[in-house]
Structures are given as C-alpha cells and as structure tokens.
Amino acid sequence: MNLTQALLQALQARGATEVFGIPGDFALPLFLEMQKAAVLPLHPLSHEPALAFAADAASRARGGLGVAAVTYGAGALNLVNGVASAYAERVPLVILSGAPAAHEAASGLMLHHQVKSLDSQWRIFQEITVDQARLDDPRTAPALIARVLDSALREAGPVYLEIPRDMPARPCEPVPARQTRPVDAERLAACADELLARLRQARHPLMLVGVEIRRYGIEEQVAELARRLDIPVATTLMGRGLLHDAGVPLLGTYLGLAGDAALTEQIESSDGLLLLGAILSDTNFAAARRPINFRHGIRVWQGQVEMGHHSYHDVPIKDLVEALLLRLLTRPLRPAAPPQPWPAPLLPSADAPLSPGAIISVLNEFQQRHGAMPVASDVGDCLFSALDLAPGDLLAPGYYASMGYGVPAGLGLQVATGRRPLILVGDGAFQMTGWELGNARALGVDPIVVVFNNSSWEMLRTFQPEGQYHGRGDWDFAAMAAGMGGAGHRAATVGELRMALDQALQERGRFQLIDARLPAGSLSPTLSRFVQAVKRLSMPED
Ligand SMILES: Cc1ncc(Cc2c([C@H](C)O)sc(CCOP(=O)(O)OP(=O)(O)O)c2C)c(N)n1
Numbered sequence: 001m002n003l004t005q006a007l008l009q010a011l012q013a014r015g016a017t018e019v020f021g022i023p024g025d026f027a028l029p030l031f032l033e034m035q036k037a038a039v040l041p042l043h044p045l046s047h048e049p050a051l052a053f054a055a056d057a058a059s060r061a062r063g064g065l066g067v068a069a070v071t072y073g074a075g076a077l078n079l080v081n082g083v084a085s086a087y088a089e090r091v092p093l094v095i096l097s098g099a100p101a102a103h104e105a106a107s108g109l110m111l112h113h114q115v116k117s118l119d120s121q122w123r124i125f126q127e128i129t130v131d132q133a134r135l136d137d138p139r140t141a142p143a144l145i146a147r148v149l150d151s152a153l154r155e156a157g158p159v160y161l162e163i164p165r166d167m168p169a170r171p172c173e174p175v176p177a178r179q180t181r182p183v184d185a186e187r188l189a190a191c192a193d194e195l196l197a198r199l200r201q202a203r204h205p206l207m208l209v210g211v212e213i214r215r216y217g218i219e220e221q222v223a224e225l226a227r228r229l230d231i232p233v234a235t236t237l238m239g240r241g242l243l244h245d246a247g248v249p250l251l252g253t254y255l256g257l258a259g260d261a262a263l264t265e266q267i268e269s270s271d272g273l274l275l276l277g278a279i280l281s282d283t284n285f286a287a288a289r290r291p292i293n294f295r296h297g298i299r300v301w302q303g304q305v306e307m308g309h310h311s312y313h314d315v316p317i318k319d320l321v322e323a324l325l326l327r328l329l330t331r332p333l334r335p336a337a338p339p340q341p342w343p344a345p346l347l348p349s350a351d352a353p354l355s356p357g358a359i360i361s362v363l364n365e366f367q368q369r370h371g372a373m374p375v376a377s378d379v380g381d382c383l384f385s386a387l388d389l390a391p392g393d394l395l396a397p398g399y400y401a402s403m404g405y406g407v408p409a410g411l412g413l414q415v416a417t418g419r420r421p422l423i424l425v426g427d428g429a430f431q432m433t434g435w436e437l438g439n440a441r442a443l444g445v446d447p448i449v450v451v452f453n454n455s456s457w458e459m460l461r462t463f464q465p466e467g468q469y470h471g472r473g474d475w476d477f478a479a480m481a482a483g484m485g486g487a488g489h490r491a492a493t494v495g496e497l498r499m500a501l502d503q504a505l506q507e508r509g510r511f512q513l514i515d516a517r518l519p520a521g522s523l524s525p526t527l528s529r530f531v532q533a534v535k536r537l538s539m540p541e542d
C-alpha cells in the first residue's frame with residue numbers, strides 16, 4: 001500500500017464518496033496515484049472555488065467528509081473563500097494540496113507558485129481550518145491523517161493536508177480507524193439533568209434547531225427528543241429544511257421582524273428556549289424584534305452547553321441528545337405527527353409577470369405535482385425566496401453568504417447522492433460559477449437551474465439605491481445553455497415558467513437552464529421585510 005491508497009481508504013471509511021479536483025504540477029503525482037488507486041472517483045471541475053462548494057454540498061447532502069484536491073499556490077489559494085465558507089458553516093471538508101518535494105524546498109530557489117515563503121500557504125490554511133498536517137514522512141503519515149480526519153468530523157469543520165509531490169507513491173501503512181474521544185460521564189449526566197430541570201420549570205419551553213443537528217447526523221434523535229419533551233420546534237434561517245420530514249410539529253423558521261409575527265413572538269417570549277446546534281449569528285438573530293436574552297435559555301453549540309451564567313465544556317451534542325432521550329424513556333412517546341400538508345400555493349394567473357414570490361409559488365406547485373426535489377441555493381434574493389419554499393432539503397451558505405455556491409453545490413449534491421436538484425441562483429452569482437454547468441455531462445448529472453434574472457445585484461441596490469454600479473446588463477442565459485451541453489428555457493410569465501419546468505423535468509441527461517426574467521426592482525416578500533427590519537434596527541429608537 002502507498003500513502004495515497006492509505007489516505008483514500010481513510011477518507012472513504014469516514015464517509016467520502018468522491019474527490020473534486022484540479023491538478024497542477026505539484027499535485028500531478030497525487031492525482032495519478034488517486035487515479036491508479038481507484039478508491040474514490042475523481043471529478044475535475046473548471047475553477048477551484050467550485051471544488052470547495054461542490055465538496056461542501058456533497059458533505060452536507062450525504063453526511064461524512066467532502067474532499068477537494070488542488071495544486072500548491074495558485075490552486076490552493078483559489079480555494080480559500082470556499083474553505084472559509086465551510087469553516088463558518090461547520091462543514092467537514094478535507095483539502096488535499098500538492099506541495100514542493102523536500103529536495104525542491106531545500107534548493108534555496110524561489111519556487112513557482114510560492115508567495116512570501118514556502119510556509120505562507122500553510123499559515124493561510126491554519127486560519128480557516130480546524131486541523132492541519134504536512135505528510136512529509138510515510139512513517140508518521142497514517143497517524144497524522146487519522147488525527148486530522150477525525151478532527152474534521154468531531155469539530156464539523158474543514159481540515160488541510162499538504163502532500164509534497166515526492167510522497168504520494170511512497171509505501172505506507174494503513175490509516176487507523178476513526179477514534180471517538182470518551183465523554184466524561186459524570187459531567188454529561190449533570191448537564192442532562194440540569195437541562196431537563198430547566199425545561200420542566202419553564203412555562204413556554206421551545207426548541208430552536210440549527211445546522212449542527214445535520215452535521216452530526218442526529219436529526220432523527222432530535223425529532224424524537226422533541227416528541228418526548230412534547231415541546232414545539234422551530235428552525236433558524238441557517239437551519240431551514242431541518243426536520244422537514246421527521247414527523248414533528250415544526251412551527252417554521254425564525255426570522256425575527258422579517259418573519260411570521262406570531263412565531264417571532266412565541267420564540268422571543270419563551271422562558272425556556274433550547275437553542276440546539278444553532279450559531280448565534282446576525283443572519284439568525286439580527287432581525288430579532290427584541291433581543292433574546294440567551295441567559296434565560298440553554299445554548300448547545302460546538303461541544304459547549306451554556307445555561308444561565310455557567311457552561312459545561314466537552315459535551316458533544318450527539319452524546320447530550322442520547323443522554324436526554326435515556327432520561328425521557330418513561331414519558332409516553334407521542335405518535336409521529338403526520339407531515340403537515342403545505343398549503344396549496346395560490347398560483348398567479350398564467351400571464352402574470354414573474355416576481356421572486358411568483359417563482360416560488362410556481363416551484364411549490366411544481367413540486368406538489370411532481371414530488372419534492374432537493375434545493376441548492378446561491379446567495380441573493382433567491383435565498384430569501386427559498387425560505388418560502390415548502391419545507392424540504394435546502395443547501396445554502398446562509399451565514400457565510402458567499403455568492404457562487406449554488407451551481408457547484410447542486411452539481412456536488414447530485415454527484416454525491418444521485419438526487420436531481422433544483423438550483424436557485426441570481427444572475428450575478430451565475431456570472432461567477434454558473435459556467436461549471438459545462439461539466440454536468442462529464443459528471444453524469446442533470447440539475448434544473450432557475451436563474452432569478454433581474455440584470456442586477458439587486459440585494460445591494462435595495463440597501464444602497466444611489467449606487468451606480470449595481471446593473472449587470474442583459475445576459476441571455478438561456479442561449480448559453482446549449483454551448484455548455486444543456487437545454488435553455490426563457491420565462492417571463494408564470495405560465496412560461498410552469499411550462500419550462502414541466503419540459504425540464506421530462507428531459508433527463510442534460511442540465512436544464514431556465515432564465516427567469518424579473519422586472520427591475522422586484523423583491524421577494526421575505527427580503528422586503530428583512531430590509532425593513534434591518535433599516536428599523538439601524539435607526540436608533542427615537
Ligand atoms: C463572492 C461574493 N461577492 C460579493 C458578495 C456581496 C453581495 C451580496 C451579499 C449582501 O453579501 S448580494 C450581492 C448581489 C447578488 O446579485 P445576484 O446574484 O444577481 O442576486 P440578487 O440580484 O437577487 O441580489 C453581492 C455582490 C457576496 N455575498 N459574495
């Protein structure tokens with residue numbers, strides 16, 4: 001066995017099902033050994049930012065590790081934004097970067113792709129990953145790989161492996177199997193007992209769930225916990241789509257002033273708010289009608305459990321939920337609530353012009369007729385619109401909010417799960433990474449893409465109408481599809497969009513690109529409310 005085979009087997013054992021990559025001379029030996037090993041399929045894309053987004057989505061959609069492989073310097077540094085997104089969004093991504101061989105590093109010459117020093121790249125990735133290792137000795141490589149990959153899964157974050165180009169073919173021992181750290185049983189018991197006591201004392205307990213319950217694969221257990229606690233559940237913006245088919249009475253998504261007023265009141269007035277795996281971010285809580293006093297609640301995040309003025313450390317969320325369930329065995333289990341039928345969307349008339357809201361109504365009606373599809377959304381008003389989609393699988397960088405995520409994420413989702421996705425993307429974001437659709441044929445995937453085309457960076461114009469630089473011009477995206485191996489559709493009315501979606505669904509084997517033409521200035525209802533909320537919050541109370 002060589003180092004590459006050992007590495008790939010360890011990745012596969014920890015849930016990876018593919019590698020997205022773009023080689024370069026410092027990574028060619030690694031790519032050739034990956035090809036020879038044939039442990040994981042190797043999927044090239046066109047630009048490194050897409051590698052990170054595709055691997056991110058693969059991990060979110062199926063669980064386990066996502067993997068992106070690049071060359072040193074120009075390749076790896078092109079990946080930085082996507083890795084930073086995975087760090088912020090808590091995604092276990094593995095970056096494999098080629099690097100100069102030991103004798104090259106010792107040559108004393110400035111090497112091509114080098115920045116300030118040969119360690120510059122290492123230092124940059126230290127800042128955006130939870131663990132790193134340089135595999136420059138086959139004797140230490142197995143233990144280093146095991147430690148770093150286990151860090152990615154334990155902390156739900158990206159990790160960095162630097163592989164000098166004289167190492168991939170070196171003989172190497174297998175990588176040890178995954179090790180999970182023992183949890184202090186006494187601390188776990190004390191924490192679970194106090195948490196339940198606080199919930200029992202509360203008159204209006206409520207559970208607000210976030211991304212960690214997906215990252216640690218505990219959605220089913222959390223649904224059972226909600227049933228046994230017999231308390232209502234809501235999701236944060238980032239947690240939208242969680243528990244949607246878990247048979248719990250979901251109240252909806254908390255959006256503060258930008259969301260449902262009754263739900264906002266119920267959450268902000270709860271005297272026993274259990275924040276389970278949710279990040280305390282502005283996207284989740286900035287639009288609060290009144291600041292939530294988390295001291296009165298319980299916050300479970302990144303292995304910490306905060307209650308009142310004290311916290312328990314090293315209490316993994318998965319172990320905590322299991323401990324709580326064990327303490328609730330005596331309570332009658334409520335039968336799983338039937339999934340709530342999503343209200344039949346009221347479709348505007350067929351000749352009505354499109355708006356973000358109308359697009360969502362058509363998509364909800366389309367999915368009601370043909371079955372739910374997983375959704376990958378980019379950042380822009382398409383993401384705010386997506387919050388009005390019927391609850392379903394939704395992948396989006398709602399917190400880090402980098403544009404360019406949607407198309408690569410949809411490709412990664414279908415490669416990793418085989419499920420055909422709907423991709424929602426603005427025209428501005430499509431201009432960044434939409435061209436990766438040209439790889440759909442080679443990847444064997446055929447997503448249905450809806451471009452929210454308002455010829456503008458409309459979110460920015462909403463916040464700054466006086467800006468003269470928000471216009472993006474009239475790009476004919478439908479005409480561009482054929483050149484990339486897909487089918488293009490253009491829709492300006494509700495009827496045209498509905499027909500384009502039905503046609504798109506009928507055709508398999510080619511991606512479908514629907515250029516949904518939006519009148520200038522049309523905003524989704526949720527973004528309009530969000531903008532009003534942010535403006536209200538930024539004006540000091542008079
Ligand atoms: C990579 C990247 N660059 C810049 C931004 C800032 C930004 C937004 C956020 C605020 O950071 S929203 C937005 C415009 C998006 O345009 P489009 O995709 O057409 O969507 P829409 O027209 O619906 O706004 C930009 C440039 C970003 N989020 N990500």
Ligand SMILES: [Mg+2]
Pocket residue numbers: 380426427428452453454455456457458
């Ligand atoms: Mg736009």
